[in-house]
Amino acid sequence: MKKNDCCEGEVISLRFPNKGMVRTEESEAPVLVKNTLPGQRVRFRVKKARKTNPEGILMEILEKSPLENAEPPCPHFDLCGGCAYQTMDYENQRALKLSQVQTLLKAVYPDFPLDDCLASPDEWEYRNKMEFSFGDEHKDGPLTLGLHRRGSFYDIVPVPDCRIVNGDFRRILSATLEFFRKKEEQGTPVPFYHKMRHEGVLRHLLVRRGRGTKELLVCLVTTSEQGKPDWLEEYKEHLLKIPLEGTYAGILHMVNNSLSDTVKSEETTVLYGEDFFTEKLLGLTFRVSPFSFFQTNSAGAEILYKLAREYVGDIEGKVVFDLYSGTGTIAQVLAPVAKRVVGVEIVEEAVLAARENAEANGLSNCRFLAGDVLKVLEGLEEIPDTIVLDPPREGVHPKALRHILDFQVERIVYISCQPASLARDLQVFLEYGYRPVRSRCVDLFPWTRGIETVVLFSRLNVE
Secondary structure: OOOOOEEEEEEEEEEOOOEEEEEEOOEEEEEEEEOOOOOOEEEEEEEEOOOOOOEEEEEEEEEOOOOOOOOOOOOOOOOEOOOOOOOOOHHHHHHHHHHHHHHHHHHHOOOOOOOOEEOOOOOOOOEOEEEEEEEEOOOOOOEEEEEEEOOOOOOEEEOOOOOOEOHHHHHHHHHHHHHHHHHHHOOOOOOEOEOOOOEOOEEEEEEEEOOOOOEEEEEEEEOOOOOOOOOHHHHHHHHHOOOOOOEEEEEEEEEOOOOOOOOOOOEEEEEEEOOOEEEEEOOEEEEEOOOOOOOOEHHHHHHHHHHHHHHHOOOOOOEEEEEOOOOOHHHHHHOOOOOEEEEEEOOHHHHHHHHHHHHHOOOOOEEEEEOOHHHHHHOOOOOOOEEEEOOOOOOOOHHHHHHHHOOOOOEEEEEEOOHHHHHHHHHHHHHOOOEEEEEEEEOOOOOOOOOEEEEEEEOOOOO
């Protein structure tokens, strides 16, 4: 087997999240080919020809997997990089995700207690946040707005019929693209930002929505290449005329001149309403700003947080640390029964929102601190009785994790959105004498590769 050879083989297993191991006659070792499913027969081009861990690039699926028992309901599925499992029914995809997480965690701790994956209450139209990108449908083609093409950093696929978002997202997406295409027809085009040339104006459209409130926050992100655009008022009025199921909490214009493709703001102007929306979860109200962390599946988040609250156990009269606390959702769910909850979050606007949320919900025993978890913990004199961890995808920083485990609390609840990071951190938990005693997966991201895992670690099980 040589580089750029075309080969065929069968996918014998799947490594999280999308790395199929392909058995082929040309290689003694299985070839890693992304975006495949167990049981598929595929054709691939050799990317790295080596004796161990060879890699290939998928060219064609020759035969479907036995797991693929459904027709994709979304017309964009074949091209869009957002969803991965629409050729499988919901039960099959949940079972596949669970088996992947089990494989990762049991490789570290064979007795890991994980054998269940809770379903999302909403299988479709569940996402409360989407980041759409401007670009061209093909090189030098017409302006479009949508999601990245599967496996591509540059190509954008228009997704006017995306099935994992509410209809209001689709209406705002289509209306925004219509507005800027009309500008082209009128001879006053607004160019999209070219990531290679670092020039242009239109970058992203960020839309967020409260499932419980139906409030919408729309953020148009551009560069400052044209100064303050003279069409912003016209764009706002165009959006306000759209018939929607919900209502606008705010329409914002954001300036981002950074070279990276991340959605962020260096300067924000409120065109209409407020710079936040509200959401209701478990009887509480949360104020959510454009970039503050909030679970993207509100109904699923209620399942997740109920499970976390159950795992935390009896905290009456106890101090709880909620680390990587975002807008303080978990902290406020726990606060009514705890003596005190201390939340730590590095995003300052999320901390401000958490403080406002706690006040609005009548919770006086919550304290939210802004900063890096490790640095904040080093400056705290208070000692926790219980700790909840809800880190970003990369998991807990190794130094921070050891500092957290040095508290030697009896119970730690770890909420993970990245099983590989959880498996890595699991090794450190075991080293410190902790054992996983309860765990469940929660599918907050149907039809995609994402999965949440909630684990209760305890020092009470040390042999």
